[in-house]
Amino acid sequence: MDWYTNPGVVQKDWSKENLQELRRKLITANHVLHNHGVVDAYGHISIRHPQKTEIYIMCGYMAPAIVTSSDDLIEYWVKDSSTVDPNAKKGYSERFIHGEVFRMFPSVNCVVHSHAEDVLPYVTSGVPLLPVFHMSGFLGDDVPVFDIGEMYEAGEQQDLLVRNANLGTGLASRFRIDAQSTSSDPEHNVVLMRRHGYTTHGADIETAVYRAIYTKINAKVQTDSMMLRQAFQASTGTQAYAKFNFEPLTEDMRTGCMKMNTGTQDKPWKLWVAEVEKSSLYINRG
Numbered sequence: 036m037d038w039y040t041n042p043g044v045v046q047k048d049w050s051k052e053n054l055q056e057l058r059r060k061l062i063t064a065n066h067v068l069h070n071h072g073v074v075d076a077y078g079h080i081s082i083r084h085p086q087k088t089e090i091y092i093m094c095g096y097m098a099p100a101i102v103t104s105s106d107d108l109i110e111y112w113v114k115d116s117s118t119v120d121p122n123a124k125k126g127y128s129e130r131f132i133h134g135e136v137f138r139m140f141p142s143v144n145c146v147v148h149s150h151a152e153d154v155l156p157y158v159t160s161g162v163p164l165l166p167v168f169h170m171s172g173f174l175g176d177d178v179p180v181f182d183i184g185e186m187y188e189a190g191e192q193q194d195l196l197v198r199n200a201n202l203g204t205g206l207a208s209r210f211r212i213d214a215q216s217t218s219s220d221p222e223h224n225v226v227l228m229r230r231h232g233y234t235t236h237g238a239d240i241e242t243a244v245y246r247a248i249y250t251k252i253n254a255k256v257q258t259d260s261m262m263l264r265q266a267f268q269a270s271t272g273t274q275a276y277a278k279f280n281f282e283p284l285t286e287d288m289r290t291g292c293m294k295m296n297t298g299t300q301d302k303p304w305k306l307w308v309a310e311v312e313k314s315s316l317y318i319n320r321g
């Protein structure tokens with residue numbers, strides 16, 4: 036058995052992580068997500084407090100690229116997404132995405148929410164997002180779509196933001212396979228949000244960032260593939276020249292690639308950190 040079939044990945048014990056190091060890594064993760072176009076001025080990442088699991092941490096109301104120090108971070112209670120410090124500065128209205136995923140799934144320690152442009156066609160067109168290449172096995176056999184429009188009550192401001200616990204619960208529950216499931220582990224790794232963006236998670240920062248970045252890359256590859264195929268068929272006037280069908284990973288491939296993805300995602304993280312550390316835009320005094 037070689038390394039790829041048995042990578043020997045041991046999940047780190049989150050409760051033994053050093054809080055200060057994690058807060059610094061969270062700042063770096065904000066920069067990495069910006070550097071890869073997962074977030075712009077909008078979008079966010081959070082972590083669960085390693086020792087006080089009833090608390091989560093994310094930056095205040097600011098663009099992720101300019102998060103600089105530990106002072107930029109805010110602690111929230113998982114139970115209701117209120118601030119631990121009653122005098123905390125302004126935070127994100129969409130923190131409920133993070134709070135409700137942490138509340139519903141104790142194994143989740145990091146959450147990323149994005150409006151990445153490459154993914155937006157899949158939350159507006161109705162075309163399903165499919166795992167189309169080997170780095171995206173984590174997308175699984177179905178990427179559900181959360182439609183906030185179904186949750187609004189008459190008279191409510193319909194700005195599509197997940198800005199209360201009820202809407203956050205609605206989104207978080209889509210990480211379960213169906214309404215009957217009461218699983219305390221997420222059964223999906225990515226949930227698309229209709230007319231809005233997507234949310235993903237991980238047991239650590241590296242996993243959630245990997246999934247956020249490769250969801251975006253997969254979406255672009257899928258769009259490019261479908262358009263190229265259409266253009267090719269239109270230009271030749273026949274499908275006869277296409278060498279194979281447009282198809283996502285098979286079930287066995289998804290399982291195999293998911294295993295490989297988990298076993299290798301420490302490699303891109305080190306590259307991504309090196310990239311942001313060399314850029315003068317990103318400052319980390321955490």
Ligand SMILES: [Zn+2]
Binds near residue numbers: 148
């Ligand atoms: Zn959003």
